[in-house]
Amino acid sequence: MNQEALFRLAEEAIKLWDVEVESINLHLQSENTVYKVEALDGSTYALRIHRKDYHDLDELNSEHLWTKSLSNAGLLVPEAVVTKNGDTYASVSFLNSDDYRYVGLVKWIEGTILNDLILGLEDKGVSDLYESLGKVVAKFHKATIAWKEPKGFKRHSFDVDGFLGDQPFWGRFWEAQNATISEREKLALIRKNMIETMSEFSKNINSFGMIHADLHSQNVLIQGKSLSVIDFDDAGFGWYGFDLAVAIWDRLDFTATGCHFDIAYQSLKKGYLGERPDTGDILETIPIFLLMRTLMIIRWIEDRPEAGYEAFIPVLINAAFDQAKELKLLN
Template identity: 30%
Template sequence: MSGMEEMLTQRAIAALAHWDLPEQVPELIKYRENAVFKVELTWGDPAALRLHRPAYHSQAALASELAFMAYLRDRGLAVPQPIPAANGALLVAFGDGPYHADLIGWIDGEPLGETGVPLVQEGRDLQAIFRSIGRELALLHGAADAFRQPVGFERPAWDADGLLGEAPFWGRFWDCAVLSAEDQAYLTALRATLTARLAAIAPGLDYGLIHADIVRENIFVRKGTVAFIDFDDCGFGFRLFDLATALLRNRREPSYPALRQALLEGYAAVRPQAEVDFVHLPLFLLLRALTYIGWAAARPDLADNAARLKRYVADVRALAADLGV
């Protein structure tokens, strides 16, 4: 066990004390924005303990995420169930940070796939899976429209400012020292063009609470349906942003046109009023691709970050060409 893993594990053990669970050594299963551990509940079921990255979200925002997830679960959606601590709170603060932790129910199934790796075709009906993704996204958006936000509800905005403003939520994609001067100039000009284009259509687009990170790793495939995990970036945004996120990293799949069609059909079957917005999906694929540049630019210590950014810029240029900008 590395020094970092040992430190995180000790922190997880301290957090677990708030749930009065059996003595155990949590198993670290993911460490990126948050540290996620697999733990065992008193009755033997697995659960996920999340130690939140300090300073990424406020305490109010973390509590709001859990309130939204609990509401969606109560509405019958396949999302993790927040598990209250011994004092009844869904979010606990502990340690000198203070650090924040929550405990959520385990979601059975397997991730749809891994970014950068071709989707597994054998034994899977991918079109049916993508149709289910579209349907579940539509159900999530419909439930979100009926959500009564509690006092103090706070989540980030993936609106025009959150995507293209002076301080986008995932970072200033045009202002990255790792990029060449040519790429920075290109992205600066593209930002101005897209700001004008988005402003012209934004008032008529479906907008509300969204998941905001429907990537392969956060889509769990189960018998006949799918479930969504990781609401860490959920917030207020254009519903097309969720659809674009679900599709963006699948564009190189041989069956992408059919997968895209299946996802949109599944979505429109539940929210037929959204079909009028689908014409703008290419714009949101590009907007989503830009956020990844900002995300990587804000994390210069990532392994192979220069190569990663080069790929991201190439993706943006290709999507911009498809859009004709």
């Protein structure tokens, strides 16, 4: 969809909210399109046009039910703004078309992206930052444990089937077209062994519940000593260890932003244990979920050639083999 059509849709969509607009500017073009909306009264909002066929309306409304519960627990997350009709989302059609998108509005959160901040930090700063992040992730999980799932709540699940089943949420990485036949055979073996291992993981509420599922360093904002988390588009039911793995994955040395991994990893775990002391079993699952993240990114890139990351796939495949060997999931 071209930018002009999306901008026109954004202009039409914002009319459904009680906002007197001063300006609308493109902030982020990814799978969803985000516009920064500045109002005449000085308020600022993020207007998000959701990608087609990713979530239905029940799933989107459920996302905001969960983020509202996190906000009520004292966590800094996006706050939804309802339309003039009291709805969390609006269905808005493109000009002269039956094609439509779901659009939502949240209050803008100021802050520095963690990934931008960390590049200029020494070891002590990295340690402090990731210890704080570990505490925030633990508070997310504590809030989930205390939360009562409302009737009709609907989100996807990152269980064994959601990660590794016949139709996994992020695609069949073991069939990657950018891999050789030999590499695909190894990826299939890793998948088989991961299914066996992860099928033994506990799914009780202390280990498995609603998670953010995309806590990479572009989705964490720093404001002084406070950390906010944004972009709950992938949020669903999953193991808490996966949240921790995603939070640290882009510090691995084979990633584009890799740096400070050991310090960040130890500090993340320290912060998490400070809030949830008896969770060593969850921390022990982080390595296999680091591997899971590597594998899902392979297919994520391959399914989105427009992103321009395909040259990174061989690096990820080799990294996945190294991770699997370390976990004894591949000889």
